[in-house]
Structure formats: C-alpha cells, structure tokens
Amino acid sequence: MTVDSIIAPELEIPGDGAPLSVEDACAAAESAFEPYRNTTREARAAFVERIGQEIVAIGEPLIEAAMRESGLPRARLEGERGRTVSQLQMFADVVRRGEWLGLRHDPALPDRAPLPRPDLRLRMIPLGPVAVFGASNFPLAFSTAGGDTASALAAGCPVVVKGHPAHPDTGALVAGAIGRAVAASGLPEGVFQHVTGAGNEIGAALVQDPRITAVGFTGSRGGGLALLKLAQNRTVPIPVYAEMSSINPVVLMPAALAARADALGMAFVGSLTMGAGQFCTNPGLLLAIEGDGLDAFVAAAGAALSASAAAPMLTDGIHAAYEKGVATLAEQGDVALVARGLAGGTACGQAAFFSTDAATFLANEKLGHEVFGASAILVRCRDEVELADVLKATEGQLTATLHMDAADEPFAARLLPILERKAGRILANGWPTGVEVTHAMVHGGPYPATSDGRTTSVGSLAIDRFLRPVSYQNIAQGLLPADLRDDALAATPHLTDGKRG
Amino acid sequence: MTVDSIIAPELEIPGDGAPLSVEDACAAAESAFEPYRNTTREARAAFVERIGQEIVAIGEPLIEAAMRESGLPRARLEGERGRTVSQLQMFADVVRRGEWLGLRHDPALPDRAPLPRPDLRLRMIPLGPVAVFGASNFPLAFSTAGGDTASALAAGCPVVVKGHPAHPDTGALVAGAIGRAVAASGLPEGVFQHVTGAGNEIGAALVQDPRITAVGFTGSRGGGLALLKLAQNRTVPIPVYAEMSSINPVVLMPAALAARADALGMAFVGSLTMGAGQFCTNPGLLLAIEGDGLDAFVAAAGAALSASAAAPMLTDGIHAAYEKGVATLAEQGDVALVARGLAGGTACGQAAFFSTDAATFLANEKLGHEVFGASAILVRCRDEVELADVLKATEGQLTATLHMDAADEPFAARLLPILERKAGRILANGWPTGVEVTHAMVHGGPYPATSDGRTTSVGSLAIDRFLRPVSYQNIAQGLLPADLRDDALAATPHLTDGKRG
Known part of the structure; x- marks a missing residue:
C-alpha cells in the first residue's frame, strides 16, 4: 500500500x-x-x-x-x-x-554415552x-x-x-x-x-x-x-x-588543530547550537593540548558563537534549567567565559562556551555535569597524559569524538581503550550530533549516560x-x-x- | 598439548x-x-x-x-x-x-542525500x-x-x-x-x-x-x-x-499418567533424590488432575520414596535449613505427608513428599517456597483450568516440565504460553535435573529464579x-x-x- x-x-x-x-x-x-x-x-x-x-x-x-x-x-x-x-x-x-x-x-x-543428549x-x-x-x-x-x-x-x-x-x-x-x-x-x-x-x-x-x-x-x-x-x-x-545524560567529550588532536583550527571552530559551533543544543549527543566537553592550534580554534569558535542566533528552547522549564546551568558554570572559580551567542526572546537559549584548565576540571565535579542546551566547556591540557587523565575522570558517555589527522594516530590509539570503556559510540572527524538509525549504531553507553550500558x-x-x-x-x-x-x-x-x- | x-x-x-x-x-x-x-x-x-x-x-x-x-x-x-x-x-x-x-x-x-552516511x-x-x-x-x-x-x-x-x-x-x-x-x-x-x-x-x-x-x-x-x-x-x-531459587513445576498430564503412572512415580523419586536433591532444577512442585492415574502415581512414588536412602547434605547449615523447610511444610494446614525416605546419619537428608489441593496451594504462599534438598509437593487439581491457575500463580522458574502423551498435546499447547512466561527451559518427558552444557541451553528464568531473566x-x-x-x-x-x-x-x-x- x-x-x-x-x-x-x-x-x-x-x-x-x-x-x-x-x-x-x-x-x-x-x-x-x-x-x-x-x-x-x-x-x-x-x-x-x-x-x-x-x-x-x-x-x-x-x-x-x-x-x-x-x-x-x-x-x-x-x-x-x-x-x-x-x-x-x-x-x-x-x-x-x-x-x-x-x-x-x-x-x-540418542547414542551418546553414558546418557543420550x-x-x-x-x-x-x-x-x-x-x-x-x-x-x-x-x-x-x-x-x-x-x-x-x-x-x-x-x-x-x-x-x-x-x-x-x-x-x-x-x-x-x-x-x-x-x-x-x-x-x-x-x-x-x-x-x-x-x-x-x-x-x-x-x-x-x-x-x-x-x-x-x-x-x-x-x-x-x-x-x-x-x-x-x-x-x-x-x-x-x-x-x-x-x-x-551525556556531555560527549570531543578531543581536538594536535595535528588536526594545526591543519584546520578555523574550520573546526566553526563546525563545533554548528554542532553545539543545532536545535538550540537540545541533543543528547551535544558536544558539551572539548579537550585539547595547549598550543597555537588550540588558540586559533578558540578564536574561531568564539567568533562564530558570538554571532550565533538565539533559538527557542523546547519548554520554559528546559530554558530555565539551561540558564541556571550556564550561570552555575560561569560562577565556578578558574572558569573563563569564551563567548556567548546573541541574546533572543523569552525562552530562547543564548549559547555559551567556557574554558578551563585540567586541574580545575578534575577538582570540580560540577564542571562535568550536563547542561542541556547549547553549553560547552573546553579543558586545556598541558600534555597527552593530562588529557588522558581528564578523559578517565569523566562519567559514562553516549559518544566520544576524535578530531585527528594521520599524525595524531599514535596518540589516538592510546586514547581508544579509554574511550571504549567510557562511551557507546566513538567517532572520528565528525560531530556527535548526527545519530544514524542503522544496524551498527549504538546510542547508549556506560552509566550514567544510560541505566544499562x-x-x-x-x-x-x-x-x-x-x-x-x-x-x-x-x-x-x-x-x-x-x-x-x-x-x-x-x-x-x-x-x-x-x-x- | x-x-x-x-x-x-x-x-x-x-x-x-x-x-x-x-x-x-x-x-x-x-x-x-x-x-x-x-x-x-x-x-x-x-x-x-x-x-x-x-x-x-x-x-x-x-x-x-x-x-x-x-x-x-x-x-x-x-x-x-x-x-x-x-x-x-x-x-x-x-x-x-x-x-x-x-x-x-x-x-x-558517500553519495547519500542530503548528507553522506x-x-x-x-x-x-x-x-x-x-x-x-x-x-x-x-x-x-x-x-x-x-x-x-x-x-x-x-x-x-x-x-x-x-x-x-x-x-x-x-x-x-x-x-x-x-x-x-x-x-x-x-x-x-x-x-x-x-x-x-x-x-x-x-x-x-x-x-x-x-x-x-x-x-x-x-x-x-x-x-x-x-x-x-x-x-x-x-x-x-x-x-x-x-x-x-526455583521449584521447577512438573505437570503430569492425564494420558501420560494413564499410560505409565508407576514408571513416572519411580523416575520422579530418582530425580528428586539425586544428589540429596541439591540441584537448582530439583522437581519441587508436581501438578496433576485428580484421577486413577494420579492415585497410581502417588502410590508408586510413595513406595519408591519410602525405600530411598538418606544422603549426606553439603553442609550442616544446608541440612538444618532443609529440615526446617520440610517441618514448615508438614505443619501447614491441609497438607498431607505422602512419604518420607529412610532416615540416615547426622546431616543426612531424609527425602519428603507432600500433597495438597489447588485451593490450599493458592491460598498459602509458603507452599511455593523452595526447600533446597529432596522435598516436593504435589498439587492435586480438579481440572485443566485449576491446574493452569496454579501454574500462573507460581513465581519465575528455571524450568517447567510436561510429562505427556500424544493425547495430551492440546492441553499442553494451552499450557505452553504460560510456561514460556514462567521459565527459562521447558522440557517434555524428562526430568529437569539434567542440564546440558550446550548452545541452546537456558539455565535462567524470570525473577526470582534469577535476578535477570x-x-x-x-x-x-x-x-x-x-x-x-x-x-x-x-x-x-x-x-x-x-x-x-x-x-x-x-x-x-x-x-x-x-x-x-
């Protein structure tokens, strides 16, 4: 029919x-x-x-x-x-x-000894x-x-x-x-x-x-x-x-940042603000190692975010919870606001992007809580070991993402076992907000991303x-x-x- | 090697x-x-x-x-x-x-529109x-x-x-x-x-x-x-x-009882007393419809049980719990002792076989509790409907057994959907105490047989x-x-x- x-x-x-x-x-x-x-x-x-x-x-x-x-x-x-x-x-x-x-x-x-099967x-x-x-x-x-x-x-x-x-x-x-x-x-x-x-x-x-x-x-x-x-x-x-709940860590790897920091910054804002950020797979946590590439990424993302329009959120309650979550992040010590999006009408979400260092993130569990809506925090790490430590300290997640080039592969290979234990889906060079409805998809993950990983x-x-x-x-x-x-x-x-x- | x-x-x-x-x-x-x-x-x-x-x-x-x-x-x-x-x-x-x-x-x-997969x-x-x-x-x-x-x-x-x-x-x-x-x-x-x-x-x-x-x-x-x-x-x-825990209901169907009540009675006792009854799949609950076949089964099982030797139980604690469970069954109203096995030494289990009617069983949840060891209770039912009601009232089980002949098949077909919701394994014309270690085996079942059915x-x-x-x-x-x-x-x-x- x-x-x-x-x-x-x-x-x-x-x-x-x-x-x-x-x-x-x-x-x-x-x-x-x-x-x-x-x-x-x-x-x-x-x-x-x-x-x-x-x-x-x-x-x-x-x-x-x-x-x-x-x-x-x-x-x-x-x-x-x-x-x-x-x-x-x-x-x-x-x-x-x-x-x-x-x-x-x-x-x-029937002939099996001592008893038939x-x-x-x-x-x-x-x-x-x-x-x-x-x-x-x-x-x-x-x-x-x-x-x-x-x-x-x-x-x-x-x-x-x-x-x-x-x-x-x-x-x-x-x-x-x-x-x-x-x-x-x-x-x-x-x-x-x-x-x-x-x-x-x-x-x-x-x-x-x-x-x-x-x-x-x-x-x-x-x-x-x-x-x-x-x-x-x-x-x-x-x-x-x-x-x-999930904050969907995204690792921006050094060679990828060196090659395309601007493009990554703009693509990140696109993923963060899509649907007013109201996706379970919204990229709420970025991790990267300090350097020029990261600075360029932050500049590009900040510029794109500052120009991003506010968008109506699903309900007044969700909007209120979002504003409260953003305000909580803003008032934490050693957390800097990188940028906010444009303001909008009542119940519109005004995107927010924060930055902190690894020690601060590891010491304050509030920084790892999901803020449902367009809110993300960047954790700036000194080196690979510190970045891995931050990943190990996160709760269970729906997704984990690697932005990487060929030169990042050895580091990515060291992170993969950590990511496998933290998330239901691991993706490279994309953004977690697209969830395919197919046979090899996992939209799940270790507790508390879901109640049954x-x-x-x-x-x-x-x-x-x-x-x-x-x-x-x-x-x-x-x-x-x-x-x-x-x-x-x-x-x-x-x-x-x-x-x- | x-x-x-x-x-x-x-x-x-x-x-x-x-x-x-x-x-x-x-x-x-x-x-x-x-x-x-x-x-x-x-x-x-x-x-x-x-x-x-x-x-x-x-x-x-x-x-x-x-x-x-x-x-x-x-x-x-x-x-x-x-x-x-x-x-x-x-x-x-x-x-x-x-x-x-x-x-x-x-x-x-890569060519999927609007976005590549x-x-x-x-x-x-x-x-x-x-x-x-x-x-x-x-x-x-x-x-x-x-x-x-x-x-x-x-x-x-x-x-x-x-x-x-x-x-x-x-x-x-x-x-x-x-x-x-x-x-x-x-x-x-x-x-x-x-x-x-x-x-x-x-x-x-x-x-x-x-x-x-x-x-x-x-x-x-x-x-x-x-x-x-x-x-x-x-x-x-x-x-x-x-x-x-599981009491593993066994249904003795009318045509099977009419054909081989004596053999079923003896085989039941063999399964009940094997390993001093200390199996998760021990047949602790029998169900049958009143009639000459059932009377003959009870007579044969009672005779076999009365002659069955006591057997040492795994620990003193298990033996004490077994004796207590048997004593609890014996003191319930409208429960008759059909037979006990031979007495034995310290910490030896002396098998026990009780009988009651469906109304009594349905009214007293103690009768449906597992007694770990060689203890079983027969529930005598007036008709098919009452037997099905008893099955529906049981807790989740590891196994459910049908002893049946070809003439029992229509009744068995009506019971099967009930058994599928109650047990992890359904078997015909055998005893549940043999658990094959194979690919199509299920040794599990709905709560409280297991914590995860x-x-x-x-x-x-x-x-x-x-x-x-x-x-x-x-x-x-x-x-x-x-x-x-x-x-x-x-x-x-x-x-x-x-x-x-």
Missing part, C-alpha cells in the same frame, strides 16, 4: 473522552500480549510499516502541532518525521529477517507489555512512535506510552495514527495505548503495574533514576532502559532489550512454537551446535 | 601465605584487563582450554578434596569434573568462532573485571572454574572469585590450576584471582569495589538479593547475574552477560580494533546492513 492511498479518517486531535487509566491500559496490554506475540513475522512487520504510513498520512497537522509545541522549525520536524518512518521501516525489515529470534538448535544425540532449541521471546516515556527534544523520533516504541513493538511487546506533557497534541496525533494501524492490521487495541496527564503519579503507577515488564525512557538523569528505583523496588523488578536505544540492536531466551527440550514438532520447527529453522538464520548453518 | 604431558608443579593445597585482599585483587584485575581483552581469539581460547587441562592434571587430590568437603560421591564428582572441562572447551570453541563479537558493518554511503562498525567488548560467587552444590562445575568464570574469561573479563567457604580446599586446588594456566599462557596474574575468608564482608567489599563491573552468583535467594542491593546502590551500579548461566549464550556494544564511526583502518578491520570482518560472522553476508 502506498502512503497516498491511506485516508486518515480522523485528523482532529483526540482527547475529548475521559483519559485512559493506567489500570485499564495495562489490563488491555496484558490481554493483547498473547495474540500479538503470536503474529507471524510478516504480519508484525506489515503492522510496523503501517504505523509509518499512518503517521505520514496525518500530513500538515502533525508538523504544525509539533512546531507549535516544540518551537522546532519545520525543516527539522519534517526530517524527524522521515526518520521516524524510516526507523519503523528498519524494524519491519529486522522482524522479517529473523536474526532477532536468536535461533539455536542442538540436535539430539536431548533435542534442544532456543529462541528469544518478547518480555511482555512495555512502558515508554518519550523525550521532549524529539517529539516524533524519540517519542510516541519513536525508537523505544518501534523496537518494543517489533519484539512483540504491547506498548503503553506515557504521553509527554511538552507536546500533548503531537503525541495524541501520533497515538491516533498508531491506533489506526492497529485497527487496520486486525490487532487487539491493547497492542498500543497512550496514557496522558500531568504530574508524576501516572508514570509511577505505570512502572509499578505488575503487568508491565520493561521500561524505555529518554530524559533527565533525575527522571530516569526515579523510574529505575521504582522498578527495582517492585515485587518483581523489571529492566529500565533509561537514556539520561549493555544496550542501545537507537538502531536495530535496540530490539534485544525487550527479549529473553527460552530453551525447549525434547518438545515434539507439533507442540513446538512455529519459529523452532524444522521447516522454520531451515528458513531462518540460526546456529546448529553453535555453528552457523 | 595433551593432558598427560602437563606436570602440575604444586599439588599441595595453597593457603600458607597471607590471604589476598579484595583491594589488591581488584587492582590487579583492573591492570590485567587491557592486556587480557586484547589477546587474540586463538590465544584466549587456548588459555581457556589450558585451564581444563590443568584441572585434570591435579588428578586424584581434587576428587578427594571435593568428596571430603561436599559429601558427594566419587562418580558424581568425576562426572562434574568432566563437565567443567568440557564447559571450558565449549567456551574456547565459542571464542574461536567469534559469533559472540556480534560484528555489524553499515558501509559508508558515515562508515559504522559495531562489536561487543568485555565489561571489565567480574566478581564470581560459586555454588556449594557444584564444587567444580558451578564454582571456582565453573560456568560464570568460564564465560567471563571467554568474554575477555578478568575474574575475581570469592572462594566458597563450604569447599575451601577444592577451591584452592582449582584456583591453583587456573593460576598455572595463566602463567603458562603468559598472561598477567590479575586475569584470575581467588579471595577467601569467612563472613560476608569480603564478598560485600568485592561487589562494591569500583573496579568490578559485573557479578555472577549462584546460591540462595537471600544471598543473591543482598548482592543485588549492594550493586544497585553503588555510585556506578553494575549488573548482577544471580541464580537464586534475560540471561542464562549455563551454555554458550552465558558469554553475552559480560559484553556490551560499542559503535565505531568513520574510524580509519589503522586505528580500528583488529576485530573490525576489513580483513577480519571478511573472516568472521557478521551482518552487513543488517543482512548476513
């Missing part, structure tokens, strides 16, 4: 009736779980694709609602819608291919209903139908989204689109539900409901840790995948978060789940006695 | 010097991590194999120590030694094959030093060089074992063997260390040490949950893989517990980890754009 052929029957923003209760949503999710997890791979993939088609079919009202509620510009939101749809398409492809099933078969050895087959099954808390900064790609929802639905888990209060109309429109995809696919309503309301009580009730089996969250460290604690204190604890929330590997293995021993073909019968094994990627067939 | 060619230089039990401190052990493990994780796959596999050879080379003193300390018979311990060695061999094979690296490559798309490569890397707490009931296969140690070492993680106080000499002998394998392989001493001592302080210090990145544990629910809480309350929380502690999938993904974006070939360079990718299982090459 092409997108154009879908007629969206209801484009007004839902919300007239009484809001769905957490109790009702969880009961419906639980009752939808068995039929949903038993859909064929093709049916589930087609459903996930259909969600994308229904989102596109909303058309202009979705973009307008998102612009109004987020302050983000049209081009960004149209791009984000495209990303949301292609993310759903990627998971549909993943569902069809079946690698996620992790199929394994150890055939029976039974037939053993393993598959991954979905955990059960999943609660999703979307992000404010990606009202489409990380919210109602974002990466957590897409990967959980792909895994076979019904989803209950706690609607983000910063973009209620956008959330309701997308929830309506998913609901139409559920209906068009002949699935039970409980496969996807959207609960809304102010305050933290609804979210807390959702995480504590015994029918919820996992939580996906993108937001602040405080919010993520609060949900984590609730989940750990349940009678039956459940996993929480919270993506929380063994996972990613972007890319196809995210599906693994909502699965667990079950082994079937000597189960007859007729009783075996369809995925594990001999004919399905032959047609699906699997290991036989640990070897790929 | 054959096992015979190894001469073990030191077969006395170590322990003369001052015991290794947690502080020193963790410092050495941390410093060993970089060199160890950078070994080639072949070098690491050969090291893991060498551990098995060194264990075999200890010879008779190891079996004698284990017999003396565990009370388990020679044949069982010789078998367990074989299992320990073959488990190490399996992980060596797994390391060589490289599936565990989870390699993924999304090649650059960078080159992205993903691999799994080891978490870091791992703390292992072995089990009392498998002094070899689940202890010092057991499944947790083998899988963590295979993943590239240095291991610090907290020696089990119930078998100190056995543990010291095995630790010595691992130490010789470390030395013979030219690895740093910190790759494997063994800390010992009475009380809980040493284990607590180990779990709280900031250099420890994950914990493997097999033991009681109380012990596992205590370690879990310590790990969650660290400045940087870490994963705990605790295998804790997404994992297994037996079988090759156990290696995944100690890994996390890292993505490398636009990293030059010379700087890329060897695993991810073009030539290595071509020689190792991997996904390209999500598809198997």
Whole structure:
C-alpha cells in the first residue's frame, strides 16, 4: 500500500473522552500480549510499516502541532518525521529477517554415552507489555512512535506510552495514527495505548503495574533514576532502559588543530547550537593540548558563537534549567567565559562556551555535569597524559569524538581503550550530533549516560532489550512454537551446535 | 598439548601465605584487563582450554578434596569434573568462532542525500573485571572454574572469585590450576584471582569495589538479593547475574499418567533424590488432575520414596535449613505427608513428599517456597483450568516440565504460553535435573529464579552477560580494533546492513 492511498479518517486531535487509566491500559496490554506475540513475522512487520504510513498520512497537522509545541522549525520536524518512518521501516525489515529470534538448535544425540543428549532449541521471546516515556527534544523520533516504541513493538511487546506533557497534541496525533494501524492490521487495541496527564503519579503507577515488564525512557538523569528505583523496588523488578545524560567529550588532536583550527571552530559551533543544543549527543566537553592550534580554534569558535542566533528552547522549564546551568558554570572559580551567542526572546537559549584548565576540571565535579542546551566547556591540557587523565575522570558517555589527522594516530590509539570503556559510540572527524538509525549504531553507553550500558536505544540492536531466551527440550514438532520447527529453522538464520548453518 | 604431558608443579593445597585482599585483587584485575581483552581469539581460547587441562592434571587430590568437603560421591564428582572441562572447551570453541563479537558493518554511503552516511562498525567488548560467587552444590562445575568464570574469561573479563567457604580446599586446588594456566599462557596474574575468608564482608567489599563491573552468583535467594542491593546502590551500579531459587513445576498430564503412572512415580523419586536433591532444577512442585492415574502415581512414588536412602547434605547449615523447610511444610494446614525416605546419619537428608489441593496451594504462599534438598509437593487439581491457575500463580522458574502423551498435546499447547512466561527451559518427558552444557541451553528464568531473566548461566549464550556494544564511526583502518578491520570482518560472522553476508 502506498502512503497516498491511506485516508486518515480522523485528523482532529483526540482527547475529548475521559483519559485512559493506567489500570485499564495495562489490563488491555496484558490481554493483547498473547495474540500479538503470536503474529507471524510478516504480519508484525506489515503492522510496523503501517504505523509509518499512518503517521505520514496525518500530513500538515502533525508538523504544525509539533512546531507549535516544540518551537522546532519545520525543516527539522519534517526530517524527524522521515526518520521516524524510516526507523519503523528498519524494524519491519529486522522482524522479517529473523536474526532477532536468536535461533539455536542442538540436535539430539540418542547414542551418546553414558546418557543420550536431548533435542534442544532456543529462541528469544518478547518480555511482555512495555512502558515508554518519550523525550521532549524529539517529539516524533524519540517519542510516541519513536525508537523505544518501534523496537518494543517489533519484539512483540504491547506498548503503553506515557504521553509527554511538552507536546500533548503531537503525541495524541501520533497515538491516533498508531491506533489506526492497529485497527487496520486486525490487532487487539491493547497492542498500543497512550496514557496522558500531568504530574508524576501516572508514570509511577505505570512502572509499578505488575503487568508491565520493561521500561524505555529518554530524559533527565533525575527522571530516569526515579523510574529505575521504582522498578527495582517492585515485587518483581523489571529492566529500565533509561537514556539520561551525556556531555560527549570531543578531543581536538594536535595535528588536526594545526591543519584546520578555523574550520573546526566553526563546525563545533554548528554542532553545539543545532536545535538550540537540545541533543543528547551535544558536544558539551572539548579537550585539547595547549598550543597555537588550540588558540586559533578558540578564536574561531568564539567568533562564530558570538554571532550565533538565539533559538527557542523546547519548554520554559528546559530554558530555565539551561540558564541556571550556564550561570552555575560561569560562577565556578578558574572558569573563563569564551563567548556567548546573541541574546533572543523569552525562552530562547543564548549559547555559551567556557574554558578551563585540567586541574580545575578534575577538582570540580560540577564542571562535568550536563547542561542541556547549547553549553560547552573546553579543558586545556598541558600534555597527552593530562588529557588522558581528564578523559578517565569523566562519567559514562553516549559518544566520544576524535578530531585527528594521520599524525595524531599514535596518540589516538592510546586514547581508544579509554574511550571504549567510557562511551557507546566513538567517532572520528565528525560531530556527535548526527545519530544514524542503522544496524551498527549504538546510542547508549556506560552509566550514567544510560541505566544499562549493555544496550542501545537507537538502531536495530535496540530490539534485544525487550527479549529473553527460552530453551525447549525434547518438545515434539507439533507442540513446538512455529519459529523452532524444522521447516522454520531451515528458513531462518540460526546456529546448529553453535555453528552457523 | 595433551593432558598427560602437563606436570602440575604444586599439588599441595595453597593457603600458607597471607590471604589476598579484595583491594589488591581488584587492582590487579583492573591492570590485567587491557592486556587480557586484547589477546587474540586463538590465544584466549587456548588459555581457556589450558585451564581444563590443568584441572585434570591435579588428578586424584581434587576428587578427594571435593568428596571430603561436599559429601558427594566419587562418580558424581568425576562426572562434574568432566563437565567443567568440557564447559571450558565449549567456551574456547565459542571464542574461536567469534559469533559472540556480534560484528555489524553499515558501509559508508558517500553519495547519500542530503548528507553522506558515515562508515559504522559495531562489536561487543568485555565489561571489565567480574566478581564470581560459586555454588556449594557444584564444587567444580558451578564454582571456582565453573560456568560464570568460564564465560567471563571467554568474554575477555578478568575474574575475581570469592572462594566458597563450604569447599575451601577444592577451591584452592582449582584456583591453583587456573593460576598455572595463566602463567603458562603468559598472561598477567590479575586475569584470575581467588579471595577467601569467612563472613560476608569480603564478598560485600568485592561487589562494591569500583573496579568490578559485573557479578555472577549462584546460591540462595537471600544471598543473591543482598548482592543485588549492594550493586544497585553503588555510585556506578553494575549488573548482577544471580541464580537464586526455583521449584521447577512438573505437570503430569492425564494420558501420560494413564499410560505409565508407576514408571513416572519411580523416575520422579530418582530425580528428586539425586544428589540429596541439591540441584537448582530439583522437581519441587508436581501438578496433576485428580484421577486413577494420579492415585497410581502417588502410590508408586510413595513406595519408591519410602525405600530411598538418606544422603549426606553439603553442609550442616544446608541440612538444618532443609529440615526446617520440610517441618514448615508438614505443619501447614491441609497438607498431607505422602512419604518420607529412610532416615540416615547426622546431616543426612531424609527425602519428603507432600500433597495438597489447588485451593490450599493458592491460598498459602509458603507452599511455593523452595526447600533446597529432596522435598516436593504435589498439587492435586480438579481440572485443566485449576491446574493452569496454579501454574500462573507460581513465581519465575528455571524450568517447567510436561510429562505427556500424544493425547495430551492440546492441553499442553494451552499450557505452553504460560510456561514460556514462567521459565527459562521447558522440557517434555524428562526430568529437569539434567542440564546440558550446550548452545541452546537456558539455565535462567524470570525473577526470582534469577535476578535477570534475560540471561542464562549455563551454555554458550552465558558469554553475552559480560559484553556490551560499542559503535565505531568513520574510524580509519589503522586505528580500528583488529576485530573490525576489513580483513577480519571478511573472516568472521557478521551482518552487513543488517543482512548476513
């Protein structure tokens, strides 16, 4: 079916009736779980694709609602819608291919001595209903139908989204689109539900409901840790995948600075100020060794930043927290303000760039805290050892970046083992703010970047978060789940006695 | 190298010097991590194999120590030694094959509009030093060089074992063997260390040490949950893989009972009393529908149990807890004692088999608690619905078993979805006490069978517990980890754009 052929029957923003209760949503999710997890791979993939088609079919009202509620510009939101749809398409492809099933078969050895070996087959099954808390900064790609929802639905888990209060109309429109995809696919309503309301009580009730089996969250460290604690204190604890905070260290290496300090300075400001700096992967920490190259970089970045326009931030609360964070940095001892961007209207973020030395940074943990928005601090290091020490002292991160030339490679090779232990993604000669939605992406990282550094929330590997293995021993073909019968094994990627067939 | 060619230089039990401190052990493990994780796959596999050879080379003193300390018979311990060695061999094979690296490559798309796509490569890397707490009931296969140690070492993680106080000499002998394998392989001493001592302080210090990145544990629910809480309350929380308790429901289905009640009764007693019932997968809960078949089963099982010899239990503490658990069951209302085994000497377990009805079981949660040792309770159900209700009410389990004939298949198909949500392994027409060490095995299960139902502690999938993904974006070939360079990718299982090459 092409997108154009879908007629969206209801484009007004839902919300007239009484809001769905957490109790009702969880009961419906639980009752939808068995039929949903038993859909064929093709049916589930087609459903996930259909969600994308229904989102596109909303058309202009979705973009307008998102612009109004987020302050983000049209081009960004149209791009984000495209990303949301292609993310759903990627998971549909993943569902069809079946690698996620992790199929394994150890055939029976009836003649083994002293005892025969039974037939053993393993598959991954979905955990059960999943609660999703979307992000404010990606009202489409990380919210109602974002990466957590897409990967959980792909895994076979019904989803209950706690609607983000910063973009209620956008959330309701997308929830309506998913609901139409559920209906068009002949699935039970409980496969996807959207609960809304102010305050933290609804979210807390959702995480504590015994029918919820996992939580996906993108937001602040405080919010993520609060949900984590609730989940750990349940009678039956459940996993929480919270993506929380990161300052994304960027190392400007000597040869790179010598070759292109000006260009790096301008590119840095572009990455720092994009989307008013409201990205989880915003480059908030720069590290470099003192020298002429670094001075030139600072001059170029300072000039570019001074000319950068203020941009509206997502909410008044985020703007207030940003201003408070910048003010806190400014008042720390031995921290210099390099430049600020142009001032703007109410709730507009005025970018900020600070500088300090390594000893000061190492002695003051406030300098390593995330300031959500366009704020960065440069740590000037005496030498390679000091720079490595600063990296070692940082908390877990989503990303770590090296700007390098060939002559920097030996130093980069010494830093790489440190970066591997600190971050989920390591990149060279780019900026961390672009996150590809692909198979080899990791958008995750050691605590406190996320609550579970063994996972990613972007890319196809995210599906693994909502699965667990079950082994079937000597189960007859007729009783075996369809995925594990001999004919399905032959047609699906699997290991036989640990070897790929 | 054959096992015979190894001469073990030191077969006395170590322990003369001052015991290794947690502080020193963790410092050495941390410093060993970089060199160890950078070994080639072949070098690491050969090291893991060498551990098995060194264990075999200890010879008779190891079996004698284990017999003396565990009370388990020679044949069982010789078998367990074989299992320990073959488990190490399996992980060596797994390391060589490289599936565990989870390699993924999304090649650059330089011409993509509006922006080029960078080159992205993903691999799994080891978490870091791992703390292992072995089990009392498998002094070899689940202890010092057991499944947790083998899988963590295979993943590239240095291991610090907290020696089990119930078998100190056995543990010291095995630790010595691992130490010789470390030395013979030219690895740093910190790759494997063994800390010992009475009380809980040493284990607590180990779990709280900031250099420890994950914990493997097999033991009681109380012990596992205590370690879990310590790990969650660290400045940087870490994963705990605790295998804790399970009563392993066994459903005796009507047609199977009609066909072979006597044989099932005798086989049940064999499984229940094996190893004095001291298995995590001991069948502690039977479920069946009232009828002549069930009466015949009870008669046969009762007769067999009454004639079963008492067997020495692992420790006085375990024996005391077992007697207390049996006494607690005996004093519950509407619970009948079907039979007890023969009485034996001090610290010998005298098997116990109880019976009750479904309503009583559902109303009294004490009846669903694990009694570690040869103790089981039969729940007599009126019909299929009541039996399903009892299964739904049980906690998470390691295993669930169906004894069935072809005529039972429709009923079994209705139970299977319940069992999949309750257990890590589902088996038909066998007994849960045999756990194969293979690739499709799951020895894990939903909480509280384990603290993390997404994992297994037996079988090759156990290696995944100690890994996390890292993505490398636009990293030059010379700087890329060897695993991810073009030539290595071509020689190792991997996904390209999500598809198997």
